[in-house]
Amino acid sequence: MKLVCDAVAMSGLTITSKEATAVLEKCQPVFASLIPEEKRRNPSDLFSYLILRPLQHIHEYESFVQTMKSDGENYYSPFTLDKIRVAHAHWKQLSITAHKNLLEAEDTKNFWETCSLKMVEALSTPSRRMLRESRTHPINVHNAGRFSSHSFVLLTDILVHIQYSTFSTYNLNTMWVEAVSNVPNVQHGIYITLPEDTLTLTCPSSGDKNQWMYVLQEGIKRAVDKSEESGGTLTSLPRSAPLWVCGKLHGEGTMVWGDGRRYEGQFRQNVYHGSGRLEVPMGGGANVYEGTWKNGKLEGKGIIRYANKDVYIGNLKESQPHGHGELKKGRFSSQAASIYTGEWSSGVKHGYGVLDEIAKGEKYMGTWQNNVRHGPGMVVTMNGVYYEGNFHQNKLTGCGLMMFEDKTYFEGELGMGGTFAGKGSLHYPSGDTIEGTFTGNWEDGIKINGVLQKGISSPDEDNVPKSFGKFSVHADQKWTAVVRQCQEQLGLSAGTDITTTKLLLSLVDAFRATYGGVVAHSRLLPYAVQEVRSFTSRLYQLVGVLFPALPSESESVLLEPGEEDQEEIVVTPAFVIHPWLLPHVYSPLSTLYVLQHQHKDEEYWRRLLKWNKQPDTALMTFLGVDVKFWLPEGASLVESSRTLGTLKDQHFTEAIETLQMLSTSFSPRDKLNLIHSTFQLAVMAKLGSNYLWSMDDLFPVFQYVVVRSRIQHLGAEIQLVDDLLEPHMQHGELGIMFTTLRACYYQIQNEKLTHML
Secondary structure, eight states: HHHHHHHHTTTHHHHHHHHHHHHHHHHHHHHHTSSSSSSSSSSSHHHHHHHHHHHHHHHHOOOOOOOOOGGGGGTTTTTHHHHHHHHHHHHHHHHHHHHHHHHHHHHHHHHHHOHHHHHHHOOOOOOOOEEEEESSSSOEETTOOOOOOOOOEESSEEEEETTTEEEEEEGGGEEEEEEEOOOOSSEEEEEEESOOOEEEESSHHHHHHHHHHHHHHHHHHHHHHHHHHHHHHTTSSSSSOOOEEETEEEEEEEEEEESSSSEEEEEEEEEEEHHHHHHEETTTEEEEEEEEEEEEEEEEEEEOTTHHHHHEEEEEEEEEEEEEEEEEOOOSTTTTOEEEEEEEETTTTEEEEEEETTTTTEEEEEEEEEEEEEEEEEETTTTEEEEEEEEEEEEEEEEEEEEETTHHHHHHHEEEETTTEEEEEEOOOOOOOEEEEEEEEEEEEEEEEEEEEEOOOOOOOSSSTEEETSSSSOOSSSHHHHHHHHHHHHHHHHHOOOOOOOHHHHHHHHHHHHOOOTTOOGHHHHHHHHHHHHHHHHHHHHHHOOOOTSSOOOOOOOOOOSTTTTTTTEEEEEEEEHHHHHHHHHHHHHHHHHHHHHHHHHHHHHHHHTTTSOOOHHHHHHOOOOOOGTTTTOOOOGGGGHHHHHHHIIIIIIHHHHGGGGGGOOHHHHHHHHHHHHHHHIIIIHOOTTTTHHHHHHHHHHHHHHHHTTTTTHHHHHHHHHHHOOOGGGGGHHHHHHHHHHHHHHHHHHOOOHOOO
16 A cells, blocks of 8 residues: 555656556456446556555445444344454554545645656655645745745655745654744744744634644654654754753754754753764865854864864854964965964954964964954064064064074064064174165075174173063963963953963963974073963962962962971972973973073083093092092092092982983972982082081082083073072072082083193
8 A cells, every 4th residue: 555655646657657558558358348438548547547446445345344234233143243343443444544645645746746846856755745735724934024935845754944946844853843822923823943943833813723733743743653663864854862852952962964064962952052063064074163062152162173174272252263272274294384372352363372384484472463463573483583573464564673593683674574674773793783774684685775883892692682572472461361261261250360270281382382393492582481480470379369378479488397307498489380380381491491502501511521531530630529528538549549439339429310310300499409419419428417518628529420410401401490490599508509500510611621631
C-alpha cells in the first residue's frame, strides 16, 4: 500500500504507464471481459486501475465482512460471530487507512503539479505528503506587509514558508506550537517556536485556527514518531540533541543547519549559552568560534579560527575581539606572517598593542586607533634600527628619534617607514654632529644638506640622547585591558586595581610578545625594566587585597627573625612579587641584558679564558690571595702544589659551584644570597665564622672564585641585579658583597694581560 501511494504522490503511475503501453495493448482482449469500458479508454487510466485494484479489494473485503457480521446472528455461533466482528474491525481500519493514504497521495500529486520546478526538485520525495496549504485553508504571517507574499504548506515532516520565488523549510521535529489568546493586536493567532526563528501566524477565524492547530500537532507527532523509529532526522535540516523546554533548546547538544553551520555546546532558551563551538562555512573553509557564549554571542575568553588560517585568542564581546587579545596571521614563512598582541575594540585594534611583523622583521610597540597606528609608538627592526615618534593614520609624522646599531642617532623630522624627512641633527658616537636637512633612509643612503660640527668632548660609548623614550607609552598605561577584564570577571569596581593569577599569565604573555622573538633589541631594555616594575606594583595590589595586613607600596615593614640563624625580612612589593613574576619573564629579560652588555662581556670573557689557562698556584699568587685561605697551617709554598688540590676540593670547588648558580636564579634577592653563600664557603669555611675579614682579604678570594666560575655574561647579571635591587638591600653586608662582585668584573675587564703573562 505504501509503495502504491508513493507512486501516486510522485505521478509515478502516469510516467510508468507510458512504458507499459505496448504490453497493455496486447492484453486488450483479456481486459475486455474483466474491466469496465470506461476504465479502458486510454493506457494511463487502465494502468492506474490495475495498480489501484488491490486497494479497492480492501474496501470490498470490508463490505463483505460487514455483511457477514450483520447477517451472522442467524447463521453463526457466538464464538464465530466474535471472530467475524474482530476481523471486520481490522478490515475497517485498514480500509480507512488505505482511503486516507490514497487521498493524501492524490492531494500531494496535485500540489506538486502546481509548484515551481525548483521547489519540486528540492522538496519532493516519495514518502512526503502534503497535509495542508494556505491557498485552500488561509493562514498568514502576523503584521505582514501590504505588498508582501506569504504562503505556507504543511508536509509530513516540514513546514514550508513560501515568499515569492523563494522558500524556507522548518523541521517539524524541532517545532513547538502554541495557540495565542486573542488580544487586540493578534486575533486567532498561532505561535511557532523554532531553533532558528519564531513565527506568529494568524487565521481568518477560530475554526481555521483550530484546524491548523490540529494538523500541525498531528504532523509534529507523526514526524517525531517517525524520527524515533528511523533513529535520526534528515541531515539537510537542523538536528539537535539537547533537551527541550517549552519548545526551546535547553541543555547540551548539537545543532546542524542545511547551510553547513554546526554548533556543539550548551543552549539556554533556544540560544547559545555556556561553553560551545560554532562552525560557520566560508569560501573554501569555515570560521570556528570557541569559548563561552552568552545570549547567542561569544563573551569573555575565547578563540576564533578564521577560514584563512588566522587565529585570534583573547577576550571577546558580541563574538568580536574586544579587550586584550592576540591575533596570529599567516604562516611563519608567508609574506603576511604577523602577530598582534594588545587591545581591541569591537573587532579592530584600538589602544596599546604590539605588532610583530615576522616576515618583514619589524616590531611596532605603541597605540592604535580604529585598526591603524595612531599616537606615540616605537619600531625596532632586525637590522638594529630603532625609531620612535608620533603616528597619524598609520604614518610616522613630525619629530622623532632614530637610533642605529653603531650608536649613531638622529633627532628630527621622520617620515613613513622610518625615513629621514626634514630638518634634524645626526649624532655620531665620536661626538661629531651634522645639523641640516635630511632625506632618504639609512640602508639605501641619505641626502644631507647641512653643517658638520666636530666633537670637542670625549666620545660617549653609549651615546644615548636625552630625548630617548619621549615618544613611548608609559609602562603603567600598557596592558590596561588585561587588568580591566579581570576586574570585570571579579565584579569589582573599575577603580580597584586588582586581578588574579590570570593577570600574571596575561602580563607575562604580553611581556614575551614585546621583548622576545627574533626582533629582540638592546634599546628596549629600559622599557622592559619599567614594565617589570609596573607589573610588580599591579600584582602587589592583588596580594594587598587578599592580605590586608601587608604594608602599602610606599611603606616597608621589617620582620624580626624568630631564630638567631634566620635573616631579617623587609616586606616590600619586590619581596612578595619577584619570586612569583621573574621566573616567567626572565628569559626575554636576560636576553635584553645580554644584548646590552654584549661588547663588554665579550672583552671580559676573552680575558677570563686567558686567566683560566693558569694553574691555581700562579693564579692565586697573581691575584694576591692570602696564603691563609689556601695553605694548611705549617705548610710551605713548596708544598702548595701538593696540598692546593685537596684544599680546593674542600672549600673553593663548592664556592665556585655556588656562584655558577647565579645564571640559573631569577630574583635579585636570590642572586645576592648566592653571592653571600659563596663568600661563606670561600672564607668562613676555612677561617671560621668569627674571623674578622677586611676588603683587602675578601677581594682577591672573590676574584679567584669569579675567575674559576666562568660565568660568561657576568656583566648582564650584575646589571640585572643593580636595576631591580631594592634600595634597602644596597647597603649592609649583602651590598658589600655585590659591590665586590662588580669590582671583580671591572678588574677582569680592564686588567692588562701582560701582568699575567
